[in-house]
Amino acid sequence: MKNFLLVASLLFAACTATKGNSVPPQSPAVFILNADVLSQKKAAINVKDAALMPAYKKLLKDADKALNEGPFSVMEKKNNPPSGDRHDYMSLAPYFWPDPIKNDGLPYIRKDGQTNPEVKDYKDKEYMPKMCELVHTLGLAYYFSGDEKYAAHAAKLLEVWFLNADTKMNPNLNFAQAIKGVNNGRGAGLIDARHFMNVVDAIGLLQGSKAWTKADQTGMQKWFADFLNWMQTSSTGKDEMNAKNNHGTYYDALRLSLALFINDKEAAKSIVQNVTKRLDAQMDEEGKFPKEMERTIALHYNVFDLHAFFMVASMAGKNGFDLWHYTSPSGASLKKGFDYFHPYISKQKEWTGQQIKPFDFEEGYPLLLTAAERYGCNKCRDEIKTLAGLDAEKMRENLLY
Template identity: 55%
Template sequence: MKLNSQIKNIGSYMTMLAKQVVLLLAILSLSISNATAQSTTSGPSIMDLSLLNKQKKTLDAGDQVLKSAYQQLIKSANKSLSFGPVSVMEKKEIPPSGSKHDYMSLAPYHWPDPSKKDGLPYMRKDGETNPEVKLYKDKEYLPSLCEQLLVLSLAHHFSGKDIYAQHAMKLIRVWFLDTATRMNPNMNFAQAIKGVNQGRGAGLIDGRNLIKAIEAISLLSANKAVTKEDQAAMQQWFADFLNWMQTSKIGQEELDAPNNHGAWYDALRLSIALYTNQLPHAKEIVVNAQKRLTSQMDPSGRFPLEMARTTSFHYSVFVVDAFLKIAAMSQKINLDFWGFKASNGNSLPKAVDALLPYLNKQKAWDGPQIKPFDDQEAIPFLSIAATKFKHPNAANWLVANTSVHPDKMFTYLLTLNDF
């Protein structure tokens, strides 16, 4: 299917895309706003509440494509009702602090040294995941929890059924709020390297999933499904977490990271700053992210530090995804990160254009990639490129791949999804 070089509006694009969609089971994630910048921080910061409301009206009016998408959303949400609750207290390992309330995980690309009797210190094998990390359940539970929260919050929004909001709030209270089970607002012991450290700045990348949790509770709150007490408690938890991020030694390490870690650090703290109504600080974070984009990208639109990785295709998409989320959130405070162009010419459109020929398979990837690139990783990237940048090649890819990854495409119809 050949699309026009310019997609005139979201509605016509979604109509064309809808004709190609085969709707099956799905896993939800974050949706990207394509609305005019808003001056209020109420509601989600990445998802566009006005668009969600518009889609709900269209669905309620009997739109058949959205009806099919909605049915798959509810099917997924019904499965989410059997998830958890989970907590940091379930892990067998005890963090160095002596408290299971502290989050704990291992560095994924570090392995026992076979030349040492005790295997210590662990040695790095970039891109090769040590299965030992699966023994540390916090790393498994947190992303799953955040994903389920987003599914449930969207199901509640579109169905109006309290059962989804009630289960979401149960999950939230157990992980974040209840005294007996809550996670302490830090990641002091994230991605530890045995024989080297008890935790490190790079471990904060685990926290990027919290962006989804913030989006979910913000949507629930907008739909009046969160009590004032729970909202205040969650905002305090995240305010404390942000304070830890910005004052701890580990947090400072990640602040200084010159690669995707630094970009995701800014994405997470921007999400928290908006959720906790720290608007002047949110603007400072966006400005800092602009500096990162200026320094991390080369003149060709590539990111050299990501290109040096053994899975460079993945990390090249990964870092741009972080910047795209920052750009979406920047609209909330009337800043245009989409249109930002650095003095050296670096910009988000340039980063998108640099990757599109490889994502569209017009060119073979020319960097290290020790394992196959998962096409699903391209969906969030290209869905944003299609809706925000109106890039025809991105739109063509989405249309062509709806039958390949229907489990990721249906929520795009519901929410203009950044999966």
């Protein structure tokens, strides 16, 4: 009886706590985020669960700040892309610098792990991830609070970047991560678009808002369908599809997100199968990624790659494939990868590989939290509390896992 009353009170609170605002659906159409967990957290927030209030209040504070940012557009850049069409996205390769022995510095030369500050002159690279992050924050704030102001601003950001004829980005990355003196863009530039995965989930969080219309939904599905087609048919996109490192993993993670968003189940199934082949080829017998071990910030790139595989696993489950417990013909598995890097991302062991910059341990939080859910890592949550210290109770991850 007590359990029944508790459930009833949660359901009642979920229906009444946002009176005066539109009420988002309890189970949002998300693909990387866990819809069931979000529904449970929303119900708990509605009854003011003390354990979640610090993280919830921090989310709303971030969302209130986001209300004053943007909108952003590719039309704001000062640099014209080679096409002459300012609607085309453009950026510079971050690790390429002027050659000091050449008068004009051309062609640029590679300094792995060292970001050329010149990339900041190309505002598309700055504005696109910022827009995606803000939309994600606003989408979460709307879903948990039901406050229309968050959905309205998220919709405005999306409209300006993707949908408005005067301000929208063309659905291609032909001129992403160019190397001066070498090319006008390259396949590796598709990594810039990984942030679109946040947009896809954010759109799912906006369902039910009066600010998000059927025309908006249709427009975004059309834009992402066009972008997915460009990814899979252009020479630039095909080049990235053949990447043997984290670039290839993020390529598949992004196109899986888009395939699910446009409800192309057959494409999604094919992409997941391709990811199993990537895992088999990329991971060694210990669970690390040799291509990422070659990098000057090797721990970062290994964790970065494993995170992409984790995101694919979250999405693959929507299509009925359990990548969490899959083992490839060579013995590669996500569990093996996590087990190898676990002591390094939790500070149990000191990383001895290359890492010319300090590792940001927050990068490992999603892996630790996911392992707590998927692999029964009972100490993972406590390890995050130790790493995060006083900020642990305010972490957004408390609302997502």
